[in-house]
Amino acid sequence: MKNKFVIRNKVLPIFLLLFSFFLFGLHTSSAQEMGIPVAAPISSAEVPAPPMNVAAKDAPNDNGHAIIVKWKLSADDGAGNKNVLSYEIWRSDNPDTGFVLRGLVPAGTSQYLDRGARDKEDKNYFPSHKNFYYIIRARSDGSYSESTVSAPAYAYGQWIHTGKLSILFTTALFTFFVVLFINWAKKGKKLYVRPIAGIDAIDEAIGRATEMGRPILYILGLGSAGELGTIASLTILNRVAKKTAEYQTPLLVPVADPVVLTVAQEAVKAGYYEAGRPDAYKEDSVWYITSMQFAYVSAVNGLMLRERTATNIYMGVFYAESLLLAETGNVAGSIQISGTDQVAQIPFFVAATDYTLIGEELYAASAYLGKEPLLLGAIKAQDWGKILIMISLILGVLAASFHLDFIVNLFRIKL
Amino acid sequence: MRWQIPLLIVFIGGVFMAVQYFVPLEFSERIYEYCVDWIIIVGVFAMGLGLWSLFRVSVSKIQTKAPAWKYNFLTLAGLFSMILLGLFSGIEEGKAFMKLFWYIYTPIQASMFALLAFYVASAAYRAFRARTLVATILLLTAVVIMLRLIPLGSVSGLNQNVASWILTVPNMAAKRAIAMGIGLGGIATALKVVLGIERSYMGKD
Numbered sequence: 211m212k213n214k215f216v217i218r219n220k221v222l223p224i225f226l227l228l229f230s231f232f233l234f235g236l237h238t239s240s241a242q243e244m245g246i247p248v249a250a251p252i253s254s255a256e257v258p259a260p261p262m263n264v265a266a267k268d269a270p271n272d273n274g275h276a277i278i279v280k281w282k283l284s285a286d287d288g289a290g291n292k293n294v295l296s297y298e299i300w301r302s303d304n305p306d307t308g309f310v311l312r313g314l315v316p317a318g319t320s321q322y323l324d325r326g327a328r329d330k331e332d333k334n335y336f337p338s339h340k341n342f343y344y345i346i347r348a349r350s351d352g353s354y355s356e357s358t359v360s361a362p363a364y365a366y367g368q369w370i371h372t373g374k375l376s377i378l379f380t381t382a383l384f385t386f387f388v389v390l391f392i393n394w395a396k397k398g399k400k401l402y403v404r405p406i407a408g409i410d411a412i413d414e415a416i417g418r419a420t421e422m423g424r425p426i427l428y429i430l431g432l433g434s435a436g437e438l439g440t441i442a443s444l445t446i447l448n449r450v451a452k453k454t455a456e457y458q459t460p461l462l463v464p465v466a467d468p469v470v471l472t473v474a475q476e477a478v479k480a481g482y483y484e485a486g487r488p489d490a491y492k493e494d495s496v497w498y499i500t501s502m503q504f505a506y507v508s509a510v511n512g513l514m515l516r517e518r519t520a521t522n523i524y525m526g527v528f529y530a531e532s533l534l535l536a537e538t539g540n541v542a543g544s545i546q547i548s549g550t551d552q553v554a555q556i557p558f559f560v561a562a563t564d565y566t567l568i569g570e571e572l573y574a575a576s577a578y579l580g581k582e583p584l585l586l587g588a589i590k591a592q593d594w595g596k597i598l599i600m601i602s603l604i605l606g607v608l609a610a611s612f613h614l615d616f617i618v619n620l621f622r623i624k625l
Numbered sequence: 626m627r628w629q630i631p632l633l634i635v636f637i638g639g640v641f642m643a644v645q646y647f648v649p650l651e652f653s654e655r656i657y658e659y660c661v662d663w664i665i666i667v668g669v670f671a672m673g674l675g676l677w678s679l680f681r682v683s684v685s686k687i688q689t690k691a692p693a694w695k696y697n698f699l700t701l702a703g704l705f706s707m708i709l710l711g712l713f714s715g716i717e718e719g720k721a722f723m724k725l726f727w728y729i730y731t732p733i734q735a736s737m738f739a740l741l742a743f744y745v746a747s748a749a750y751r752a753f754r755a756r757t758l759v760a761t762i763l764l765l766t767a768v769v770i771m772l773r774l775i776p777l778g779s780v781s782g783l784n785q786n787v788a789s790w791i792l793t794v795p796n797m798a799a800k801r802a803i804a805m806g807i808g809l810g811g812i813a814t815a816l817k818v819v820l821g822i823e824r825s826y827m828g829k830d
Contacts, residue, residue: 273651328651338651367650378647381812388816436664438811441818441826448825468675469668476828497682498675504737505730516692530741537744540751551807553800561752562744569803573810576823584822588813595809 259285266363274367373624392587408565419520425460433527443526445576451481536562639819
């Protein structure tokens with residue numbers, strides 16, 4: 211009797227309770243496996259405290275298709291119940307209805323940049339000058355709480371990017387120096403510019419090629435016509451062409467970009483005209499090979515070895531091909547002068563060529579070769595620019611050492 | 626007018642490109658994108674000129690029997706076979722055009738790139754000869770930097786620290802100094818072109 215009583219009153223209820231738990235678990239796990247959302251048990255204790263003080267305003271320094279939303283974190287985010295997992299950002303053009311989910315950020319985040327597309331055809335189009343309202347939803351595991359609706363905000367574009375003001379100011383100052391020194395040069399004031407060995411060597415190298423009766427090879431690099439390194443190289447090419455025309459030395463200019471080809475042909479032609487030898491200009495001395503990097507290298511390397519060029523000049527934008535070209539030129543016994551604004555390639559050129567124009571020297575070379583006062587004015591401005599940078603660096607280091615950040619902040623760029 | 630109009634276009638284009646960098650407005654973006662589209666259009670037309678240039682130079686070398694003129698046949702054969710295959714059989718994966726690209730062009734290009742390893746070795750051999758004090762410093766620095774990739778037992782930690790200091794202090798300082806010079810030089814060159822002081826790229830008649 212005692213056993214029956216125990217089974218009926220103690221074991222059976224426990225068994226039934228366990229069995230019901232088993233069934234419930236089976237149901238939920240199979241439902242989850244099937245991808246059916248399962249309503250989690252919601253109890254008032256699990257609902258997190260709502261985010262507060264939701265404020266929306268136009269995102270600064272943009273084209274007018276973004277709003278930045280900020281809020282005060284839920285009291286249960288990292289404190290209280292510590293059950294906030296994420297925040298959802300909901301937006302509507304009506305404060306009472308029509309809210310759509312715009313984004314999701316993890317707990318601990320108190321702002322969101324709601325950026326949309328500029329074009330009306332785009333699904334994510336974000337209209338300018340239209341009021342929007344925001345709600346922030348704090349989510350815990352299976353429950354959520356909502357903030358109150360924010361005040362309206364609309365996106366609009368800015369006329370000036372305030373994060374780039376330091377660049378604007380520095381560029382304006384440098385432009386002032388350039389114009390100032392060019393004006394001084396125009397008035398006939400003598401400007402001293404320091405000599406650069408690599409540039410002096412160009413004259414020597416052209417003379418050597420003339421004596422040897424072999425051609426000069428000029429490589430413009432793989433840059434496009436829009437890159438400053440290529441533009442600088444084209445101006446140097448003009449000066450080199452003028453000298454080769456004077457010495458009647460053949461000039462070979464294989465090109466890797468069709469737009470650069472047309473400009474290079476004009477630059478060489480201009481050089482021959484300036485030297486008073488337009489008849490000596492051959493259009494085929496500047497020709498296109500290919501835009502593919504290593505195919506171009508093989509063609510030029512073959513040219514170096516076949517033609518035994520006396521002088522190779524590499525000026526412009528170079529990548530991995532720099533060393534392949536310069537080493538082959540070295541094997542061919544050519545005197546080599548290089549210059550590039552690609553910092554990563556400078557060591558290769560320094561190792562493999564006789565003279566190297568480092569960085570800004572490439573931009574200065576055309577002015578040096580032309581010896582035109584107007585162009586020398588720009589070099590003088592560069593020197594002054596460098597002096598200003600050096601002073602700023604010293605002041606910045608000193609100020610930062612004393613925990614004074616104002617100089618550092620003056621130059622900070624916020625893109 | 627032949628000179629003034631191109632110079633005016635360069636001036637307006639140059640000033641606009643500089644100004645638009647500081648103006649984030651939508652119309653500024655749209656004009657910028659419009660200009661960039663034009664670069665693509667000009668590039669496509671220029672490609673025709675480039676191909677014509679390659680064809681003319683190759684034919685001229687064949688006609689005059691210039692040194693190694695036979696290679697020009699290969700150049701022309703490669704050029705025309707790729708153009709014709711691309712036009713008539715398509716450029717989808719599996720077509721003859723793509724087979725030539727994957728099984729001939731790509732391995733050749735990879736081989737050229739692989740040669741770089743040997744060129745680095747030969748250039749390093751010349752550069753690292755300790756003939757002067759500066760060259761000796763360069764050699765020692767290079768040894769320290771290269772050894773950081775090799776496990777050296779108890780010395781590794783010290784070597785790692787020295788190599789890291791070389792890369793992040795003197796090396797970084799030199800790179801940044803060069804970058805600043807490049808920035809200034811770039812602005813000066815751009816100004817010379819935009820203001821019409823440097824116009825050698827325009828050619829002469």
